[in-house]
Amino acid sequence: MKLIDLMQNADILHWMGDRDMEIQGVAYDSRRIEQDFVFVCIQGMKADGHDFIQQAIEKGAKAIVVEKDVEVHPSIAVVKVPNGRKALSQIGANFYGNPSAQMDIIGVTGTNGKTTVTHWIKQILETNGTNSGLIGTLSYKILDKEYKASNTTPESLELHRLFREMLDFRVDTCTMEVSSHSLELDRVAHVHFNVGVFTNLTPDHMDFHGNIENYRKAKTKLFYQTTLGNVINIDDLYGQQIADEIKRLDARLITYGISEKADIYAKDIQISPKGTIYHLVAPEFEGKIRINIPGMFSVYNSLAAIGACYALGYGFEEIKKGVENFKGVPGRFELVEDTKDMTIVVDYAHTPDALENVLKTIQGFCTGKIITVFGCGGDRDKKKRPMMGEIAGRLSDYCVITSDNPRTEDPQAILNDIEVGIKGTDCKYKMILDRKEAIREAIRMGRPEDIILIAGKGHETYQIIGEQVFDFDDKKIAQEILREEIK
Ligand SMILES: CC(=O)N[C@H]1[C@@H](OP(=O)(O)OP(=O)(O)OC[C@H]2O[C@@H](n3ccc(=O)[nH]c3=O)[C@H](O)[C@@H]2O)O[C@H](CO)[C@@H](O)[C@@H]1O[C@H](C)C(=O)N[C@@H](C)C(=O)N[C@H](CCC(=O)O)C(=O)O
Ligand SMILES: Nc1ncnc2c1ncn2[C@@H]1O[C@H](COP(=O)(O)OP(=O)(O)OP(=O)(O)O)[C@@H](O)[C@H]1O
Numbered sequence: 001m002k003l004i005d006l007m008q009n010a011d012i013l014h015w016m017g018d019r020d021m022e023i024q025g026v027a028y029d030s031r032r033i034e035q036d037f038v039f040v041c042i043q044g045m046k047a048d049g050h051d052f053i054q055q056a057i058e059k060g061a062k063a064i065v066v067e068k069d070v071e072v073h074p075s076i077a078v079v080k081v082p083n084g085r086k087a088l089s090q091i092g093a094n095f096y097g098n099p100s101a102q103m104d105i106i107g108v109t110g111t112n113g114k115t116t117v118t119h120w121i122k123q124i125l126e127t128n129g130t131n132s133g134l135i136g137t138l139s140y141k142i143l144d145k146e147y148k149a150s151n152t153t154p155e156s157l158e159l160h161r162l163f164r165e166m167l168d169f170r171v172d173t174c175t176m177e178v179s180s181h182s183l184e185l186d187r188v189a190h191v192h193f194n195v196g197v198f199t200n201l202t203p204d205h206m207d208f209h210g211n212i213e214n215y216r217k218a219k220t221k222l223f224y225q226t227t228l229g230n231v232i233n234i235d236d237l238y239g240q241q242i243a244d245e246i247k248r249l250d251a252r253l254i255t256y257g258i259s260e261k262a263d264i265y266a267k268d269i270q271i272s273p274k275g276t277i278y279h280l281v282a283p284e285f286e287g288k289i290r291i292n293i294p295g296m297f298s299v300y301n302s303l304a305a306i307g308a309c310y311a312l313g314y315g316f317e318e319i320k321k322g323v324e325n326f327k328g329v330p331g332r333f334e335l336v337e338d339t340k341d342m343t344i345v346v347d348y349a350h351t352p353d354a355l356e357n358v359l360k361t362i363q364g365f366c367t368g369k370i371i372t373v374f375g376c377g378g379d380r381d382k383k384k385r386p387m388m389g390e391i392a393g394r395l396s397d398y399c400v401i402t403s404d405n406p407r408t409e410d411p412q413a414i415l416n417d418i419e420v421g422i423k424g425t426d427c428k429y430k431m432i433l434d435r436k437e438a439i440r441e442a443i444r445m446g447r448p449e450d451i452i453l454i455a456g457k458g459h460e461t462y463q464i465i466g467e468q469v470f471d472f473d474d475k476k477i478a479q480e481i482l483r484e485e486i487k
């Protein structure tokens with residue numbers, strides 16, 4: 001591809017060098033540059049891409065895209081742009097032939113439920129024979145092929161590469177999680193979304209966004225980028241605000257919730273430990289829906305998935321079949337197997353709202369005590385720690401506060417932050433840094449009628465302490481402890 005074609009539609013401040021040169025590839029990390037590549041410089045939070053220009057040229061970069069004035073050999077083309085990340089996004093779309101415009105893309109955003117809703121949508125699509133792709137926290141999937149996920153929403157260049165591969169494999173619809181980081185950092189700036197879905201918004205990532213208004217604004221960007229429909233939970237305060245803000249856009253606004261005000265709503269909801277039955281009402285159809293996952297939040301997640309498929313044009317029978325087929329997502333309200341007479345739930349609740357929902361769901365059917373093992377991630381939003389301490393204390397009978405992924409923070413300091421919140425409740429608790437020993441403590445205390453919740457890491461199979469990544473899987477560890485304790 002010619003450099004000029006690669007840069008098509010990108011904002012450009014000025015050019016130097018040959019615009020017609022042939023380009024073989026693009027990279028925004030100097031370590032990934034190959035012969036005749038373009039190197040796109042990004043001023044990041046940890047490093048500045050401009051510092052690696054020399055290295056990129058030595059590895060074969062023929063052109064560089066920069067935000068700053070730089071001096072390089074005249075044989076190297078230089079394109080100056082106002083925003084490197086945005087330019088990368090346009091370049092990615094151009095390099096891979098703008099694949100997102102040639103398939104249906106559903107973007108799901110919100111603090112909690114993105115992974116669950118995207119999997120639920122995929123289930124509906126596949127039940128109806130639609131070739132589908134998936135991009136999110138657990139992995140990136142193209143039909144039967146699965147790639148390990150680096151981020152929930154990958155950088156733009158990887159994203160367009162994935163869309164290209166999907167198109168090559170005749171994928172019709174891609175469902176993807178759209179994180180607030182990706183919206184803020186322009187990873188999805190040139191994605192052609194057909195449908196946008198909003199689940200909910202509660203405090204998280206304040207370290208990155210600064211305040212909840214910035215966080216809301218970042219999430220709202222998605223709905224200005226859709227062509228067909230926006231599916232919004234209006235029982236959520238911020239969802240209602242977003243619906244008001246975007247109602248005049250071209251994309252059709254479809255609201256959901258459990259009040260009759262919503263376009264799609266659930267009524268006569270019957271929740272049991274095994275699942276939920278409700279009556280679905282939508283503009284063009286209504287009828288009974290049975291879902292296999294307990295909890296009010298599952299009603300909302302199913303409505304979000306139904307709304308997305310409705311927006312794409314699916315009918316009630318198609319939707320009902322797919323929704324009812326869904327068996328859940330690994331690490332989301334997952335019951336640990338082979339626990340003899342104990343009930344152990346592993347759940348990815350790592351925000352105050354998620355923890356509250358999961359504990360309230362457990363309260364709905366627990367006849368004994370609720371024992372909660374949890375922590376909070378390091379190098380992440382500190383404000384949520386005392387909030388999660390308070391919620392766990394208020395809704396559990398006993399808590400073991402432990403390490404999540406402490407990353408580069410002092411693990412004990414994170415536990416102390418959580419303790420501030422739990423101290424205000426009358427819940428008994430212990431602090432045990434070692435997550436395995438914390439789970440052991442809960443298992444030793446548990447009686448058959450009790451429910452043990454291990455929260456925060458869900459599907460994760462690792463624990464990050466300092467810069468090191470250790471094997472750690474809540475489910476496997478619980479089973480291992482049960483075997484050790486029974487001996
Ligand atoms: C806070 C955040 O989102 N950071 C993202 C950001 O990193 P950054 O700006 O710090 O990049 P940097 O390390 O400073 O590097 C700047 C530039 O120098 C380049 N470089 C660097 C070194 C070198 O030798 N050569 C070189 O060229 C880098 O490739 C980069 O282009 O840009 C990187 C490239 O896209 C991302 O990988 C990185 O995600 C990091 C790993 C991360 O942890 N992000 C999390 C917070 C995140 O995005 N999470 C959301 C989900 C959150 C949720 O809703 O739950 C997600 O979508 O995953
Ligand atoms: N609709 C919902 N409302 C509140 N909490 C929810 C909802 N759906 C799921 N949860 C809780 O949030 C946790 C994370 O769910 P899920 O992985 O689907 O969300 P996510 O938005 O993808 O999270 P992340 O941003 O970390 O990837 C679940 O384990 C559950 O505890």
Ligand SMILES: N[C@H](CCC[C@H](N)C(=O)O)C(=O)O
Nearest residue numbers: 350376377380404405456457
């Ligand atoms: N997407 C979330 C995941 C948090 C999971 C939790 N186990 C942690 O490590 O903090 C984040 O990056 O903030």
Ligand SMILES: [Mg+2]
Nearest residue numbers: 114115137177
């Ligand atoms: Mg997710």
